[in-house]
Amino acid sequence: MTQQDATSRLLTASVPRYTSYPPANHFSDSVGADDSARWIAAVPEDTAVSIYLHIPFCRRLCHFCACRTQGTASDRPLDAYVGRLETEIERVTRLIGRRQPVSAVHFGGGTPTILRPDHFARIDAALRGAFAIGPDTEMSVEVDPTEIDEDRLDALASMGLTRASIGVQDFDEAVQRAIGRMQSVEETTRAVAALRDRGARSVNVDLIYGLPHQTTTTLRETIDAVTAFAPDRAAIYGYAHVPRMARRQQLIPQDSLPGPAERLTLFDTAQRLLAWAGYVPVGIDHFARPEDDLARAAQEGRLFRNFQGYTTDAAPVLLGFGASALSRFPQGHAQNAAASGAWAKAVDEGRLATARGWALDPEDRARAEIIERIMCDFAVDLPAVAAGHGLRLADFSAELSRIAAHLGDEVDIDAGRLRLTARDGRFARLLAAEFDAFLSDESGRYSRAV
Numbered sequence: 001m002t003q004q005d006a007t008s009r010l011l012t013a014s015v016p017r018y019t020s021y022p023p024a025n026h027f028s029d030s031v032g033a034d035d036s037a038r039w040i041a042a043v044p045e046d047t048a049v050s051i052y053l054h055i056p057f058c059r060r061l062c063h064f065c066a067c068r069t070q071g072t073a074s075d076r077p078l079d080a081y082v083g084r085l086e087t088e089i090e091r092v093t094r095l096i097g098r099r100q101p102v103s104a105v106h107f108g109g110g111t112p113t114i115l116r117p118d119h120f121a122r123i124d125a126a127l128r129g130a131f132a133i134g135p136d137t138e139m140s141v142e143v144d145p146t147e148i149d150e151d152r153l154d155a156l157a158s159m160g161l162t163r164a165s166i167g168v169q170d171f172d173e174a175v176q177r178a179i180g181r182m183q184s185v186e187e188t189t190r191a192v193a194a195l196r197d198r199g200a201r202s203v204n205v206d207l208i209y210g211l212p213h214q215t216t217t218t219l220r221e222t223i224d225a226v227t228a229f230a231p232d233r234a235a236i237y238g239y240a241h242v243p244r245m246a247r248r249q250q251l252i253p254q255d256s257l258p259g260p261a262e263r264l265t266l267f268d269t270a271q272r273l274l275a276w277a278g279y280v281p282v283g284i285d286h287f288a289r290p291e292d293d294l295a296r297a298a299q300e301g302r303l304f305r306n307f308q309g310y311t312t313d314a315a316p317v318l319l320g321f322g323a324s325a326l327s328r329f330p331q332g333h334a335q336n337a338a339a340s341g342a343w344a345k346a347v348d349e350g351r352l353a354t355a356r357g358w359a360l361d362p363e364d365r366a367r368a369e370i371i372e373r374i375m376c377d378f379a380v381d382l383p384a385v386a387a388g389h390g391l392r393l394a395d396f397s398a399e400l401s402r403i404a405a406h407l408g409d410e411v412d413i414d415a416g417r418l419r420l421t422a423r424d425g426r427f428a429r430l431l432a433a434e435f436d437a438f439l440s441d442e443s444g445r446y447s448r449a450v
């Protein structure tokens with residue numbers, strides 16, 4: 001395998017981002033409400049859990065976004081949604097049977113900051129009544145700077161906000177027009193300062209490369225503006241253009257998009273600029289100030305990957321609330337009904353809203369751990385992980401042969417211990433994919449590896 005072969009594969013391959021194993025598109029209705037009820041009831045007593053609340057509403061619907069979101073001009077659907085979240089929280093905690101300690105609460109969406117201050121207060125009261133949330137619990141919220149005001153900022157502060165994440169994508173006006181998301185440097189800078197004033201000790205910014213009309217110049221200007229307000233973390237994701245699945249993306253003409261080689265140049269540019277600004281790389285697409293928890297965890301081999309991306313949160317149980325929310329248990333994954341209507345019906349009928357998932361067997365667990373280590377450390381001790389799950393190195397001999405054939409010099413193999421030779425992890429998804437037993441017939445359904 002020559003360097004060129006591996007690079008061509010990198011430019012053309014479509015592979016999962018591995019925020020779970022198996023990836024969520026392999027979940028099936030073999031898992032339902034009865035399974036999640038059993039898994040919830042079995043949450044170990046002395047273990048802190050992580051909580052995810054999904055708010056699937058937005059005031060604007062950006063053309064590039066593949067999230068399942070619902071546009072709303074009125075607050076009426078929000079009032080009803082928050083009421084059902086309260087019910088769902090109460091139902092799940094009744095199954096647990098005690099006030100379980102919580103390591104982290106994350107509000108994602110959609111646009112969580114579309115909620116009014118009284119909505120946040122109600123959800124906070126429901127959570128604190130049902131769970132043991134203390135001063136050490138991380139409280140993070142995805143914030144839209146165009147959808148935040150003083151009252152909402154105060155509501156986040158009252159909840160004990162510790163982290164915030166802000167979507168920027170690209171500040172260039174032509175790019176923003178093409179993706180239907182106008183957001184100025186000034187309002188973003190103001191939002192970051194206000195969040196810090198209200199207690200957010202870590203602010204993350206999300207950027208995207210591969211957007212329509214994006215060039216290394218627009219990206220450089222964006223990163224210059226971002227580093228000027230000095231977020232603690234930045235993530236740069238590749239835009240995945242899948243208009244057949246995400247219909248809003250049909251508004252983005254294919255010929256306005258950078259090609260595979262230009263995407264790689266854009267990513268390289270972003271990496272270099274963030275490194276010059278003092279950020280250290282974390283995993284495949286995150287960057288953090290050296291003193292940030294995420295950078296320290298990466299250095300110390302304490303990085304984890306869950307549905308939200310890279311995290312320092314080691315909680316073995318993630319409880320997801322809201323439409324389409326994902327939960328993770330030692331026994332498997334469970335996902336709530338994706339459509340708000342189906343989720344609402346389940347909540348109103350007194351049921352758990354689990355619609356699909358995946359029950360893990362010992363081999364799935366081994367593959368999940370191998371893939372998580374590759375995505376976090378760019379290395380994995382295959383014999384050690386295999387032994388931990390009652391398997392042997394020989395059980396992965398087909399994978400080792402494929403890795404030698406597909407990735408050649410990009411991977412060092414020493415007695416079953418694998419390590420990517422490049423430090424930036426650009427081949428991590430391809431290496432992880434070699435251990436994905438679900439992948440064989442799925443090419444084209446995932447985003448590009450770069």
Ligand code: SF4
Nearest residue numbers: 058061062065109110
């Ligand atoms: S990018 Fe954010 S604001 Fe835009 S549609 Fe997606 S979730 Fe909504």
